[in-house]
Amino acid sequence: MNGTDMDVTGMDVTDVDVTRAKPSVAPGVRLGRVSFVWRPWQVCVTLLLAAATFLVFCLSIGVGDFAIGLPQVIATILGRGEQVDEFVIMDLRMPRALAGCVVGVALGMSGAITQSIARNPLASPDILGITWGAGAVAVFLVTVSGGTATAVVNSVGLSGAALAGGLGTGLLVYVLAWRRGIDGFRLILIGLSVSAVMEAITTWLLVTADIRDVARAQAWLIGSLDNRSWDDVGVALWCTLALTVVVAGAAFQFKPLHLGDDVAAGLGVRYTLVRAVLLLCAVLLAGVAVSAAGPVSFVALVAPQVAMRLTRCPTPPMAASGMTGALLLIGADLVARTALPITLPVGVVTAAIGGPFLVYLLVRANLR
Amino acid sequence: MSTIAVEHPVPRGATRARKRRVVGSVTLLLILLTAVVVSLGVGARGLSPSEVWYGLSAGPGGDHRLTEIRLIVQTVRVPRTVLATVAGVALGVGGALIQGFTRNPIADTGLLGVNAGASFAVVSVIAVFGFANPFQYVWFAFAGAAVAGVLVFGLASIGRGAGNPLTLALAGQGVTVFLAAMTTAVALSDKASLNALRFWNAGSVAGVGFGVIWPVTAFVAAGLLLALTTLPAINLLNLGDDVARGLGVNIALHRTVGVIAITLLAGAATAACGSIAFLGLMVAHVARYLTGPDYRWLVPYAGLLGAVVLLVCDIAGRLLVRPGELDAGVVVALLGAPFFAVLVWRGKFKSA
Numbered sequence: 177m178n179g180t181d182m183d184v185t186g187m188d189v190t191d192v193d194v195t196r197a198k199p200s201v202a203p204g205v206r207l208g209r210v211s212f213v214w215r216p217w218q219v220c221v222t223l224l225l226a227a228a229t230f231l232v233f234c235l236s237i238g239v240g241d242f243a244i245g246l247p248q249v250i251a252t253i254l255g256r257g258e259q260v261d262e263f264v265i266m267d268l269r270m271p272r273a274l275a276g277c278v279v280g281v282a283l284g285m286s287g288a289i290t291q292s293i294a295r296n297p298l299a300s301p302d303i304l305g306i307t308w309g310a311g312a313v314a315v316f317l318v319t320v321s322g323g324t325a326t327a328v329v330n331s332v333g334l335s336g337a338a339l340a341g342g343l344g345t346g347l348l349v350y351v352l353a354w355r356r357g358i359d360g361f362r363l364i365l366i367g368l369s370v371s372a373v374m375e376a377i378t379t380w381l382l383v384t385a386d387i388r389d390v391a392r393a394q395a396w397l398i399g400s401l402d403n404r405s406w407d408d409v410g411v412a413l414w415c416t417l418a419l420t421v422v423v424a425g426a427a428f429q430f431k432p433l434h435l436g437d438d439v440a441a442g443l444g445v446r447y448t449l450v451r452a453v454l455l456l457c458a459v460l461l462a463g464v465a466v467s468a469a470g471p472v473s474f475v476a477l478v479a480p481q482v483a484m485r486l487t488r489c490p491t492p493p494m495a496a497s498g499m500t501g502a503l504l505l506i507g508a509d510l511v512a513r514t515a516l517p518i519t520l521p522v523g524v525v526t527a528a529i530g531g532p533f534l535v536y537l538l539v540r541a542n543l544r
Numbered sequence: 545m546s547t548i549a550v551e552h553p554v555p556r557g558a559t560r561a562r563k564r565r566v567v568g569s570v571t572l573l574l575i576l577l578t579a580v581v582v583s584l585g586v587g588a589r590g591l592s593p594s595e596v597w598y599g600l601s602a603g604p605g606g607d608h609r610l611t612e613i614r615l616i617v618q619t620v621r622v623p624r625t626v627l628a629t630v631a632g633v634a635l636g637v638g639g640a641l642i643q644g645f646t647r648n649p650i651a652d653t654g655l656l657g658v659n660a661g662a663s664f665a666v667v668s669v670i671a672v673f674g675f676a677n678p679f680q681y682v683w684f685a686f687a688g689a690a691v692a693g694v695l696v697f698g699l700a701s702i703g704r705g706a707g708n709p710l711t712l713a714l715a716g717q718g719v720t721v722f723l724a725a726m727t728t729a730v731a732l733s734d735k736a737s738l739n740a741l742r743f744w745n746a747g748s749v750a751g752v753g754f755g756v757i758w759p760v761t762a763f764v765a766a767g768l769l770l771a772l773t774t775l776p777a778i779n780l781l782n783l784g785d786d787v788a789r790g791l792g793v794n795i796a797l798h799r800t801v802g803v804i805a806i807t808l809l810a811g812a813a814t815a816a817c818g819s820i821a822f823l824g825l826m827v828a829h830v831a832r833y834l835t836g837p838d839y840r841w842l843v844p845y846a847g848l849l850g851a852v853v854l855l856v857c858d859i860a861g862r863l864l865v866r867p868g869e870l871d872a873g874v875v876v877a878l879l880g881a882p883f884f885a886v887l888v889w890r891g892k893f894k895s896a
Contacts, residue, residue, distance in 0.1 A: 298650055298713060352885060362888055364650055365829070369885035372822040376877030382742040383871065387735060390742055398728055474721045481714065520729055527725030535699055535718035538711055542703035 218487040218496065225486070225499035232503060233277060236510045237269045275404040276506035276522070278412045279469045284483070284501020285423055286461035287476030288492035289454050292430065294360045300477035301462035303367040304455075307471040308374035309345025310463075311397050314338040314470075315378045318393040319385035334396070335408075339467040345374060346459040357448050358455065399472030399523035401509050412468040416461065420498070423457050426450055427494050472523045475501050478530035485537045504530055565841050568834060572848040576629070579855040583625040587862050588869075589616055596621075619753075627757050628749040628858045628872065629851045631813040631820070634764045636850020637771055638809040639824020640831060640843045644778040645802045646709040653810035653824040655716045656803065660723035661692025662814045666744055667730045667737040674736065681740075682756050682815050686763075689811030695719055697803045712803070747820035747873020749858050760816045767808030771843060774802045778839040820873040823850060826884045833892050853880060 205214050234253070238244045242264055244252075251257045252265045286301045294303075301307065314334055350358070353366040378397070382390050429450045440447045465472065479501035480492035487496045508525035516525075584600075585591045591599065591613065598610065599617025638653040646655070654660070665688025666681050675681050700708070700715040731738040777798040780788040785795055813820070824846075831845035854872060857879060861870035870878075 296648065296650060297710065298648060298655075298717060303650075352889060355889060355891070361649070362891075365888040366885050368650065368822070368825070369881040369888065372877040372881040375821070376874045376881075379742070379746050380870065380874045380878075383746050383874075387739055391732065391735070391738060394728070394732060394738065398732075473724075477717065478721065518733055520732065524725045524729050524732075527721045528729075531718040531721030531723075531725065533718075534721070535715055538714055538718070539699060539702050542708075542711060544703075 221487045222496045229503045232507050236273045271404045271406050271409045275409045275468050276509045277502045278416050279465045280502030280505030281498040282416050282461040282465040283475040284479035284497040286458045288480040288494050288497035289458040291480050291492050294364050305345035305349040305370045306342040306462040308371045310338040310342030310466045312374040312378045313341025314396050315381045315393040319381050319389045335467050342466050343463050398521040399470035400521035412464050415464045419457050426453050474527045474530050478534050576852050584621045624750050628855045630761050631817050632851035632854030633847040634809040634813040635824045636827040636846040638806050640828040640846035641806050643828045646713045657692035657696045657716050657719040658689040658810045659814050659819050660720040661688040664723045664727045667727050670737045670740050671730050671734040686815035693807030744818040746871035747818040748871040760812045763808050763812035767805045770805035774798050775840045823876050
């Protein structure tokens with residue numbers, strides 16, 4: 177397949193397979209009940225992305241006021257480091273880097289699922305309501321101080337309350353979009369509506385708030401990896417791992433959905449169930465990301481599109497999208513900490529890197 | 545292109561559909577007129593229709609109370625009502641056009657980067673020059689919108705991407721993402737910019753004088769004229785590029801004209817009102833539901849609906865939280881989105 181087919185048809189897998197110049201059937205692999213198409217290029221790119229992520233991960237840990245060389249970092253991660261290094265790395269820098277990784281993977285996969293189900297490259301978990309739901313709750317708690325708001329922040333923390341708001345909004349979108357099943361197009365339009373309401377509430381809170389609170393709220397709305405501890409990361413890490421297993425399981429049933437519901441049913445896929453499970457995973461993954469770093473924008477939108485173009489896949493690939501997300505996020509965090517004259521939240525840098533890179537890939541594909 | 549449509553024999557049901565559409569547009573016009581009248585009368589100081597008429601027609605003179613009425617009507621209510629109408633038409637038509645040209649039902653007027661470009665220009669000039677007054681930065685906002693629109697279209701036109709709707713949408717997304725990041729970076733490091741940004745994001749039709757409104761109206765009028773010339777072509781483009789080319793449509797030309805029209809419409813409205821999200825997307829779908837997929841009807845309907853919705857939302861914003869005011873952009877989302885969601889749930893919309 178080539179760039180044009182992918183660009184014209186977007187998510188549509190059928191045209192691409194028909195116009196393939198090479199043998200129309202790619203070699204398949206069957207392991208018991210599981211079967212998949214062997215695509216060496218996709219596997220290689222995914223592995224390369226994973227390797228690059230690990231490298232940037234180690235670099236990010238090594239860079240700081242107390243610089244540590246790459247070999248020592250790797251040795252320490254493997255449990256054979258010196259005591260000083262171990263303290264700095266494991267207690268201080270590891271949580272932040274790991275949080276970046278986890279959030280990136282979660283957002284990347286969540287975006288890949290959303291774009292696949294919606295069959296729309298402009299879709300992202302933002303339209304499932306999580307981002308702006310969490311944002312509205314967080315901004316409310318930051319700007320309306322005193323009384324109940326303070327009590328809520330003290331008991332469950334800002335992230336916890338925001339997460340609850342996000343998941344609640346996500347649930348609302350799902351319930352509102354349910355009508356004898358979930359239809360991708362209806363889901364997007366309902367999600368956009370609910371998100372718009374939440375965004376309007378947030379905007380209004382910001383307009384009426386004290387300017388000092390506005391800066392704090394704005395910083396939260398962008399997403400940041402500052403001051404992460406093991407407590408913050410632990411839950412997010414295990415949740416993401418568990419959800420990844422579920423997504424991996426469901427993803428094998430998922431491919432035929434791109435051919436349309438009828439074809440998928442004919443191929444023996446219980447598409448309502450698969451779609452519901454995956455959608456739930458997308459919501460939870462985005463929720464995990466919000467709880468760990470705030471609503472880091474654009475990663476979920478950009479990562480699947482970038483991964484698609486790097487792997488030359490006709491649809492957003494799950495594993496590669498997750499890896500791209502992680503690479504983008506910890507890379508951006510590294511840049512934010514080291515290369516910039518002023519400290520900025522990581523969300524600003526992901527957008528500043530991700531947006532142009534998407535444009536570059538587009539232009540390159542069009543020039544070929 | 546129009547000849548193609550005319551040469552076909554007219555099916556019997558078509559005359560009835562045509563009649564219904566004409567009646568519908570007249571009804572919409574009447575609703576719009578009513579909204580305009582209400583908008584002139586409603587506010588912190590409520591005015592009766594006779595007072596409004598006096599305020600519109602009277603020259604200088606009269607006692608103190610009458611002078612006050614004249615001032616309120618002529619310097620506050622009229623500009624605000626005119627701007628809401630003009631911006632509503634612009635955003636409605638822009639929303640319908642961009643959904644037609646990108647063939648993407650979730651495309652919005654912000655997609656070409658015009659909104660992001662305008663916001664970035666606003667926060668930048670405030671951070672650099674310390675402007676405090678919207679009169680000072682509205683021209684920069686328009687320039688920012690135009691530059692971003694041209695940039696997006698230029699990037700999307702490189703190589704074989706020229707005129708490809710998906711490329712356009714994604715290039716717009718990429719540029720928007722980048723500009724939004726830059727906007728945030730500036731706003732977080734400069735308090736005055738941050739302060740302006742939050743009001744900008746709320747989107748308001750109040751507090752802008754005719755010095756701004758006339759030029760904005762001129763840009764919108766130019767955009768509408770360009771839009772009119774492409775309407776028959778959008779119908780054919782929606783049959784697919786190959787079919788359209790086969791029918792003799794100059795695809796690149798029409799997409800270029802369309803993008804210029806959208807940039808003019810959305811850019812002018814955004815520069816004057818700040819970011820009003822969701823309006824274009826919403827009315828495009830409602831218009832499609834009312835008229836069917838024919839863009840020659842859909843687009844004018846979207847324009848009328850846009851003006852009605854923005855006016856009604858502005859009026860509601862003045863009444864909802866008295867004695868304060870809610871910005872029109874906020875009300876559009878707060879009232880419009882639930883209404884839209886109900887229509888969606890009842891299965892009123894089809895994808896593109």
